[in-house]
Amino acid sequence: MVLYVFLTVNTFFFFAMLGTRPIMPIYAAELGVSSTIIGMLVSTTSFLPMLIAVRAGKWVDRFGAKKGAITGGAGVFAALLIPALIPKIELLFFSQTLFGFFQLLMILSMQKTIGNLPGNRDKLITAHSMSAAAGDMLGPLVTGFTYAHYGFSATYFIAASSALLGLTLILLVRSEHWRASGPRTTKTYPYQGSTWTLLRNVNLRKAILIGGIGLYSKELIVAYFPLYATSIGMSASRIGMMLSLSAFMAILVRFVQFPLVLRFGRTTIMTTALAISATLYLALGLTDSAVALALIIATLGASLGIGQPLSMVYTLNHTPSQRHGEVLGMRVSINRTLQFCAPIVFGGVAGVLGLTSIFFSNAALMIAGVYFTRIRAGQEALPDSGATSEAQTSSADADSSRRRSDEQTATGGRASL
Numbered sequence: 001m002v003l004y005v006f007l008t009v010n011t012f013f014f015f016a017m018l019g020t021r022p023i024m025p026i027y028a029a030e031l032g033v034s035s036t037i038i039g040m041l042v043s044t045t046s047f048l049p050m051l052i053a054v055r056a057g058k059w060v061d062r063f064g065a066k067k068g069a070i071t072g073g074a075g076v077f078a079a080l081l082i083p084a085l086i087p088k089i090e091l092l093f094f095s096q097t098l099f100g101f102f103q104l105l106m107i108l109s110m111q112k113t114i115g116n117l118p119g120n121r122d123k124l125i126t127a128h129s130m131s132a133a134a135g136d137m138l139g140p141l142v143t144g145f146t147y148a149h150y151g152f153s154a155t156y157f158i159a160a161s162s163a164l165l166g167l168t169l170i171l172l173v174r175s176e177h178w179r180a181s182g183p184r185t186t187k188t189y190p191y192q193g194s195t196w197t198l199l200r201n202v203n204l205r206k207a208i209l210i211g212g213i214g215l216y217s218k219e220l221i222v223a224y225f226p227l228y229a230t231s232i233g234m235s236a237s238r239i240g241m242m243l244s245l246s247a248f249m250a251i252l253v254r255f256v257q258f259p260l261v262l263r264f265g266r267t268t269i270m271t272t273a274l275a276i277s278a279t280l281y282l283a284l285g286l287t288d289s290a291v292a293l294a295l296i297i298a299t300l301g302a303s304l305g306i307g308q309p310l311s312m313v314y315t316l317n318h319t320p321s322q323r324h325g326e327v328l329g330m331r332v333s334i335n336r337t338l339q340f341c342a343p344i345v346f347g348g349v350a351g352v353l354g355l356t357s358i359f360f361s362n363a364a365l366m367i368a369g370v371y372f373t374r375i376r377a378g379q380e381a382l383p384d385s386g387a388t389s390e391a392q393t394s395s396a397d398a399d400s401s402r403r404r405s406d407e408q409t410a411t412g413g414r415a416s417l
Contacts, residue, residue, distance in 0.1 A: 002173065003114070003117055003124075005173055006114050006173075007114075007127055007128070008131070008169060009166045009170055010110050010132055010135065011135040011138075012135065012166030013076060013106055013110075013135065013162070014131070014134070014135025014136055015135035015139040015142075015159070016080060016135075016139070016162040016163040017163075018136045018139045018140070019139025019142060019155075020139075020143060022140050022143070022144070022222050022239060022240065022243055023143050023144070024041065025038050025041070025042060025226055026227070026236055027087075027147075027152050028041060028092070029230065035227065036348055036351045037347075039348070040344055041093060042219070043342075045097075045099055045100035045103070045339075046100055046336040046340035047097060047336075048101040048104070049104040049332055049336035050337045050340045052101075052104075052333075053331075053336060056068075056101075056104050056105055056329050056332075057328050057332070058326050058329065059105075059325075060108050060112060060329075064175070064179070065108075065109040065110075065179075066109070066173070068108060068109035068325075069113075069170045069178075070167070070170055070171065071105050072102045072103065072105030072106030073102075073106055074102070075098060075105070075106075076102045076103055076163045077160055078102075079102060080095075080156055080160035080163055081157075081160045082098075083153075084153050084156035084157045087153050100336075108325055108328050108329055111128065112324050112325050112328060114128045121316060121317065122257075122258055125309045126254050126257055126258060126309055128309070129250075129312075130251050133247050133305060134251060137244045137245075137248045137250075137251060138247075139159075140239075140240040140241075140244050141240050142158065142240075143158065143240060144239060144241065144243070145240060147236050148237040199330075203314075206373040207267070208311065208331050208335075209334070209369070210270045210271070210373050211307060211312065211331065211335065212331075212335045212337075212338045213274060213338065213366060213369045214273070214304045214307040214311075215308065216338040216339045217277060217362060217366065219339045219342065219343065220342060221243075221304075222243070224346070224355060224358050226243075227355055228356070229242070229293070234290065242293065242297050245294060245297065245301070246298055246301030249299065249301035249305065250301045250305025251305075252302065253301075253305055254309070257269075257306055261310070266313065266314060267314075269307075270306075270311060271374060273303045273304070273307045274307060274366060274370050274373070275366075277300060278364075278367045278369075278370065280296050281300075281359050281366060282360065282363040284296050284300075284359045285356035285359035311331075315327055315328065315331055346362065
C-alpha cells in the first residue's frame with residue numbers, strides 16, 4: 001500500500017515539474033527573448049544541482065529521505081507559486097534556480113526510498129519511472145491546454161497545486177516507511193573513500209553517462225521542440241499533446257522493460273535505446289509534417305524513457321544502500337552538468353544555424369555516446385548489493401538466484417548488467 005502512496009506522490013510532483021517545462025520557453029519566446037537566452041533560462045534549473053547534488057545526496061543519507069522530501073516538496077511548491085504571482089522573465093531565472101535545488105532533494109529522496117522498498121529492484125524502479133512518466137504525460141497535456149486558453153499564471157497555479165497535493169501526502173506517510181531496508185554494509189563493494197572513487201568502476205561510470213545522455217536529450221526536446229513546432233505553425237495545445245504522447249510511450253515501454261532485461265541484458269537495452277534515439281533525432285530535423293513529428297516524438301519517448309530506469313537500477317545494484325543517496329546525487333550531478341551545458345551550447349548553435357541544427361548536432365553526439373559507453377561483459381564483475389532487498393520474499397529470492405546463475409553463464413558476471 002505504501003508503495004502506491006509514494007508512486008502517487010511522484011506523479012503529482014512530476015506533473016508539476018515537467019508540466020511547466022515546455023510552457024516556459026514558449027512564454028519566453030512570445031516575450032521576444034532570443035533562443036540563446038532561452039537556453040540559459042532552461043539551464044538555470046540544472047545550475048545548483050550540478051554543483052551540490054552529491055552533497056545533497058549525503059544530506060538525504062544522513063538526515064533521512066522524509067526530511068528531504070518535505071523540504072524539496074515545499075520548495076518546489078514555492079518556486080512554482082512565485083512566477084504564478086509575478087510572471088516576469090527576470091523572476092523566472094530566480095524561481096528556476098530555486099526550483100532546480102528543491103527538485104533535486106525531492107527526486108533523490110523518492111529514488112532512494114522506492115529503490116529500497118522490499119521486493120525486486122528492477123520492478124520497483126520500473127514502477128517509480130512509470131509514475132514519473134504518468135506525470136510527464138498528464139503535465140504537458142493539461143498545461144498546454146491551460147496556457148492556450150487561460151495564460152501563463154493560471155498554468156503555474158495548477159502546477160503549484162499539484163505540488164501541494166504531493167506535499168500533503170508526504171506529510172501523511174509515517175517515518176518508518178521512509179527508511180531504507182537494504183543491507184547496512186559496504187563489504188560487498190570494493191571502492192571506498194570519497195564519492196568520486198566510486199567512478200573507478202568503469203561500467204558504473206558508463207551506465208551513469210548513458211543515463212545522462214538520455215536525460216539531457218529529453219531536456220532538449222522539452223526546451224526546443226516547442227520552439228521548432230511553434231515556428232512551423234503548431235499551437236501550444238497541440239505541442240502539449242505531442243509531448244504527452246511521448247510520455248505515454250515512455251509508460252508503455254515500461255511494461256516490456258523487465259522481460260527485455262531478462263532476455264537481452266540491461267546494458268544491451270541501454271545501448272540499443274541510445275542508438276535508436278540518435279536516429280530519431282536525425283529524422284526530427286528533416287521533417288515539418290505534424291504526423292511524422294508526432295510519430296518521431298512518440299518513439300523518442302519510448303527509446304529515451306527506457307534508458308533512465310535501467311541506468312538507475314545499475315547504479316543502485318552496484319553500491320551499498322547506506323551510500324545510495326550519495327551515489328544517486330553523483331548521478332544527478334553528472335546529469336545536471338550535461339543538462340546545464342547542453343541548452344546553452346545548443347541554444348548558441350541554434351542562434352547561428354537555426355533550430356534544426358540542434359537535432360542534427362545532438363544526433364552526432366549520441367552516436368559518439370553509443371560507441372564510447374559500450375559496457376563489455378565481464379569487465380568488472382561486482383556483486384549485487386540490492387540482492388538483500390530482493391531476498392525479503394522467498395519468491396523474489398528464487399527469481400534473483402535464477403537470474404544470477406543465468407547471467408553468470410551467459411556473460412561471465414553481473415557486470416554485463
